[in-house]
Amino acid sequence: MTPAAAPGGPPCISAWSALSPGGIGRAAFVDGLRAAAGGPTSIEWEWPLDSYGRAHLVPGFDIPTLLGRKGARSLDRLTGLAAATVSRLLGGDAGMAETDGVGLVLGTTAGSSQSAMDFTRQGLTGRRPHEVDPALLPNAIMNRAAAECAIRHGLTGPNTTVAGGRVAGLLALAQASRFLGAGRAERVLVGAAEECSPARVWLSRRDTDAVAPPGEGCGLLVLDRPDSTVALAEEAGRAEVVATETRTRLPDEIGTALTECVHALLARSRTEPAEVWAAVGSGASGSLGLLETRALRGVFGDSALARVPSVDRFGELDSVSSVFAILAALVSAERETAVREKTAVICAVDPCGTAAATLLRLSNGRTSGHPHVKGEGR
DSSP: OOOOOOTTSSOEEEEEEEEETTEESHHHHHHHHHHOOOOOEEOOOSSOOSSOSEEBOOTTOOHHHHHOSTTGGGOOHHHHHHHHHHHHHHTTTTOOOOOTTOEEEEEESSSOHHHHHHHHHHHHHSSSTTOOOGGGHHHHSTTHHHHHHHHHHTOOSOEEEEEOGGGHHHHHHHHHHHHHHTTSOSEEEEEEEEOOOHHHHHHHHHHOOOOSOBBOEEEEEEEEOTTOSEEEOTTSOOEEEEEEEEEEOOGGGHHHHHHHHHHHHHHHHTOOGGGOSEEEOOOOOHHHHHHHHHHHHHHHOHHHHHSSOOGGGGOBOGGGHHHHHHHHHHHHHHHOOSOSEEEEEEEEEOTTSEEEEEEEEEESSOTTOOEEESOOOO
């Protein structure tokens, strides 16, 4: 699966921000990645589950503090993470002044599982099935986070939620590239969000043998058309999203699916394995992580796998894992000055049988730098 090519070349990542277990904002993500995030926090779940009572939470995350009190009471944790990350992009992490016509593609596993379960539980345990709190209903809908981001921050471009589990971030990136290639937007915010909640942990433990404590967060990239009127300054680096490939197999064939995916990606982009500077997995734990690492090592060797630190230090991240892997590659590329042009392959696998891989071309400079506005007019 390769997105339609945008006029003038591949779409470009011009800025990014994140809320992660490392902290709030881009600088906190970088520090957490370099120094490793702190240990997991002990949690007393609101209702008993056969899951870990420890998790890698976003430190200092408080919805009213980050977004203001207006409307904050009705937001669940997932929506708050996404809306606060958009707020960071509009503020100090990217300084975006224009939101009219800007799209948003947000990856997720299934929205907020906690909100959906809470709403369902009220209908099952209440005096009557219809006696539920109507304020909970919006949060139980999968596209709640993306919709709230658009409404709260004035993003009037295409708005899409992509449910893809661990590969959701790469699927969202492909969808955002299609929007740019079709001329439906000049700029798209793209990424994924995952909350830490007892419902989400319980569901994910049923599907995998993951042993790492759960993590959470939201990562968003600013994706621009190469001919956009909003471009990077001359001194800033850029990351081009060259292509994305996906494969779907039976769950016990996921390793084969990832290998096929990577070979198809290299063939389509006319890239040799030896030309790849870094091969980055999604930091899956358990047998899924072993399959991911084995497949990448078989294609690229050990050196390419060692150049970017794994995001597993932030815990089991599920849908946001591949986006954090992209951010880790951008951060590592900025520190590596020996080679100006670099190629990175970002991969992710989902236990349901889906594999995805994206090829990025990175150049030295601030790939996370502030956009330089050539003209505000549309």
